[in-house]
Amino acid sequence: MRRLLLAAATLLVVLLPGTPAWAHTALVTSDPARDARLTAAPAAVSLVFSQKLNPDFTTIVLSDAAARRVPASAPAIADARATITLEQPLGNGVYTVAYRVVSLDGHTVQGAYPFTVADPALPAAGRASEAAAAAPDSSAGLPAPVLAGLVAAGILLASLGAYFALSGRRRAARTRAEKG
Numbered sequence: 001m002r003r004l005l006l007a008a009a010t011l012l013v014v015l016l017p018g019t020p021a022w023a024h025t026a027l028v029t030s031d032p033a034r035d036a037r038l039t040a041a042p043a044a045v046s047l048v049f050s051q052k053l054n055p056d057f058t059t060i061v062l063s064d065a066a067a068r069r070v071p072a073s074a075p076a077i078a079d080a081r082a083t084i085t086l087e088q089p090l091g092n093g094v095y096t097v098a099y100r101v102v103s104l105d106g107h108t109v110q111g112a113y114p115f116t117v118a119d120p121a122l123p124a125a126g127r128a129s130e131a132a133a134a135a136p137d138s139s140a141g142l143p144a145p146v147l148a149g150l151v152a153a154g155i156l157l158a159s160l161g162a163y164f165a166l167s168g169r170r171r172a173a174r175t176r177a178e179k180g
């Protein structure tokens with residue numbers, strides 16, 4: 001009987017690893033949604049969790065593609081929903097919503113997800129940086145006159161090399177003839 005109790009106690013310890021995942025809060029839904037592609041910029045970001053939120057331990061940060069924080073209000077908490085209101089209209093581009101909240105058992109839950117603003121009425125996002133990133137560093141990107149100059153210089157060097165090699169051989173032949 002005692003052995004059985006011991007086995008049961010051991011089993012209990014094994015089955016109870018400090019933090020049962022089901023006790024933790026989780027992001028249930030959000031607006032904008034994860035990976036959303038919006039044709040109109042949102043004025044707010046709203047997250048709904050599976051547990052009631054603690055206003056003292058709820059953080060939501062919106063960042064742009066350059067990881068700059070987008071100015072926004074402190075999260076307004078209503079039960080399990082937290083909403084930040086953006087202070088400026090968003091331009092086109094990829095944004096990241098990062099959140100950090102506390103579960104009822106006191107453990108922190110954090111995560112992040114992206115969404116994209118692609119308003120056809122706004123200028124395209126980061127065209128200059130995209131162009132810079134796309135520019136190849138190979139000779140294929142060189143303007144035609146530069147390429148032509150490089151080819152000409154190559155031909156000149158090759159023919160100079162051939163000339164010196166030839167004249168060197170001729171000179172060697174001549175000295176050999178003079179000696180002989």
Ligand SMILES: [Cu+2]
Pocket residue numbers: 019020023024103105106107
């Ligand atoms: Cu926990």
